[in-house]
Amino acid sequence: MSGPLAGLRVIDLTNIILGPYTTQIMGDMGADIIKLEAPGGDAMRQVGPARNKNMASIFLNLNRNKRSLVLDLSQSSGLKSFKKLVESADLVIHNLRAKPVAKLGIAYQDLYPLNPALIYCSTIGYRHDGPYGDKAAYDDLIQGISGMASLIGLYQQGAPKYVPTAMVDKTAGLAALNAVLMALFHRERTGEGQEVEVNMFEVMTSYLMVENLWGYSFDPPLGDAGYKRMISPNRKPYATKDGYVCVLPYTDRHWQRFFEIAGRSDLAQDQRFGTLTQRTVNTNALYQLLDEILPERSTAEWLDSFEKADIPCAPVNTLEDLFNDPHLRAFQFFSLVDHPTEGRIRQVGIPSVFSKTPGDESRIPAPRLGEHSVEVLKETGIPEQDIQAMIADGVIFDGR
């Protein structure tokens, strides 16, 4: 009972990144995640460096604290076993579009009679009853259609580009977790289950418009869309004598101290930079000053001066730098654990601190394909001989 979700049972049909991210957080926080994989398994089992087949890096990082059940839902005995599982589940989550869901016979209306209190979540690209409802969606494509790629073009005054991380999948994964938790909360209070749909395009559009609706917050618009400070081309980590540094003087005092440290007290009197309102109008010129001044000293010198003057700053870390970051090391945010078959692996910690129910990132190692098939089906009450018959028929894969 170490996490706030202990006692919850999730049938997880998702694969790739979005849904597995959602359910891994639930597993870290105590839920029982039954990862139902089709024969062949989650494609992410193959992506990234690996010591063994089906156990590549991205899979390991998205599927700890889950149990793997390999079941062929396209066969009637497989579908029947799935429905048996659904009877005792709190949540079914998948990333299938409406057509394959209908073909398999696992829509909400198919499962509701078995378990009226079920929460049923689809995570797909576009709202199923809209014009794009049947379209395939991938991270890159949603970055393009949602305006993210164009924003980078605006910022860099050049071609549209992607953000080099699976931003859409992970943002929608966090949004899906929120939706599922809200539905579960409502169910605790009322007993009522329901269907929830989380759409990547709508999630990203809503996410980007928070600050970027800008002039279009009004009708007729007061100017164009896009938060001007964020897309200022001079907003960037600044080059120093030997690297880069992040600095964000913000208040009047920050800027006065910065001009002082930089030996440019003349600028402290500059009308353009005296107040927040003036600085907002002159953001580009102001940030350009940083670009001109910072190459004069080393990163360490600047960080030291900024820290002493209480000016907000940070180093520019590479991914590898993070493993040696003093803050993250102090509470072992990265830990080394021995996986039963994959040897010593590095795990990322839980980023939120719960005083009473902290969760546990190392409860169950990322499972081998079908590792828990027999265990999970036995728990459901399916007789041993039926399980063995399904294994013989290729409906179940038990990891051997």
Added chain:
Amino acid sequence: MSGPLAGLRVIDLTNIILGPYTTQIMGDMGADIIKLEAPGGDAMRQVGPARNKNMASIFLNLNRNKRSLVLDLSQSSGLKSFKKLVESADLVIHNLRAKPVAKLGIAYQDLYPLNPALIYCSTIGYRHDGPYGDKAAYDDLIQGISGMASLIGLYQQGAPKYVPTAMVDKTAGLAALNAVLMALFHRERTGEGQEVEVNMFEVMTSYLMVENLWGYSFDPPLGDAGYKRMISPNRKPYATKDGYVCVLPYTDRHWQRFFEIAGRSDLAQDQRFGTLTQRTVNTNALYQLLDEILPERSTAEWLDSFEKADIPCAPVNTLEDLFNDPHLRAFQFFSLVDHPTEGRIRQVGIPSVFSKTPGDESRIPAPRLGEHSVEVLKETGIPEQDIQAMIADGVIFDGR
């Protein structure tokens, strides 16, 4: 009772972007959000185009479905009124570091005796008991220290850059909502309240490492960090004859159809591109082919061919294009509503579809500064004459 969080009462001391994003989603889904502002109000009231003072665009987009209470917690009568509010609250959330929290006297241990079932959430830059616990954090700085800025440098084979959206604030805002909902769920089941801390640096590090831990998933590492396909410089929206297009052939069939459509059947036989494994090794060469072939036709021609051949694709929208997107228009994802003082404004819809408890983005218009001060304090049972005395003393601002 239209949202899954109806009946929840939140005392929201957050400002800027992170926390207001968290609590706006809660408000959309039915919670009663009491936005407690210090005299002067949330700084975002000033950022962006505006028709009136204190009602700028970013504020409008982050603070609908909230009530504004302006209360000076540094005065004893203000603190006393706050504590009265806490007695009936389900959640207190703030973005203050440990020192100002202690100075104001609003730490968890100060509030726990008044309401032992309270959920108390801090959203700050760095875990408070770690070496960086006292450091200030802003979106740009956490993009630098978490490795995000360096990843862009890797992708573009150049200097580190920021993502031009408040990615850290919004990702941590979604993570904070998850943490709070998990704590609330646990409380429904057990009656137990608790303290939760959500840290921007740890959230972003964990978020980025999902796919980027890569070779460092193992110890000793199997290669470096960073998901190779995502940082491939040829992974981008491709220039066409008249613009850009997103396309992501993925399976063997997608690629065969693409080569056919492009009139390059010769490539279908190319050993380098025959299977997913071969394509993964040759990602750069493969994506470079797209870069060479796509300028031959217009965006519309390509999208039409890709759609017909069922190859995953999408247009590259600008932010402004989204207002005319046929899918979003079909269910009025953007709506025009009349704000009582700001005139006609544009609102972004709720991106998740709940079958039973859909929520409502237009329940309460974004509040004027102190608009609900008197209403909220009266509900709490504070006598009218005390409220008037506090207004006269400048402890409360009632919007007039």
